Amino acid sequence: MISFLWAEDKNHVIGYKGRLPWKLPNDMKRFKDLTIGKSIVMGRRTYESFPNGPLPKRLNIVMSRNSKYQVKEPAVLINDISDLSKYVDMNSEIVVIGGSKIFEAFKDIVDRLYLTKIDYEFKGDVKMIDLDYSKFKLIEKEGGIMDEKNIYPYTFETYQRI
Template structure:
C-alpha cells in the first residue's frame, strides 16, 4: 500500500523555503503515528529539512537524481522503479512524505491519503499537487484541538481510493 502524508493550509501550501510555514505539534504527532506503521520515501530536499535524519523506527528511502548523495541510515534510490523494487517484499505501507515531485510521481499509485488541513493561510512557495478527490472516499475526519501549543485550527483527514 502506498500512502501520502502531508499538511497543507487552506490554499494547498505545504512549504516555505524548505520548511513548514507553521508550528503545529499535533500534526507532527499525527505524522509520526501514521508513518511509524510503515516505511517512508522522500526526496533529497525533504531529507535535508528533517532535523537529525533518519526518521527513527522506520526504513527511510530517499529518491534522488544526485548520484553522489551520501545518507547513512537510509536507502538511496534513483528512480520510482528502484523504490518499488526495493520495497516490493515489504508488508508495510510505503508513506510518501514529500516533496512535490514525489507526490506527482506517485499520484496514480497512492491508495490512502493522510492529510492535515490547517484552516488558515500562510506565505510560502511550495504547493501540494492537485489530487482528484473524486477517486477517493473520506473515511475518517477529526478536528484537532486548539491549545497553547497548537494555535492553528486544523483537521485530520484520511481518504482511501475508491
C-alpha cells in the same frame, strides 16, 4: 500499498524556504503515529529539511536523480520509483511524505491519503499537487484540538482510493 501523508494550509501551501511554514505539534504526533515501523519515501529536499538526518524507527528512503548523493545511514537512496521494490515489500504500507515532486511521481498509484487541513493562510513557496478527489472516498475526519501549542484550526482527514 502507497499512502500520502502531508499537511496543507487553506491555499494548499506545504513548504516555505525548505521548512514547514507552521509549528503544529499535534500534527507532528499524527505524523509519528502513522509512520513509525513503516517505510517512508521522501524527496531530497524534504530529507535535507530534517535537522538530525533520518527519522528513527522507520526505513527512510530518499529520492534524488543524483546517484552520487550521500544519505546518512540507515537511510537509503533511490534514483527512480522502480528501485523501491529493492528495499520494501510493495504489499506493506509505504508512506510517501513529500514534497511536491515526490507526490507528483506517485500520484497515479497512491491508495490512501492522510491529510491535515490547516484552516489558516501561510506564506509559502511549495504547494501540494492537484489530486483528483473524485477517485477517493473520505473514510475518516476528525477536528484537531487547539491549545496554547497548537494555535491554528486544523482537521485530520483520511481518504481511500475507490
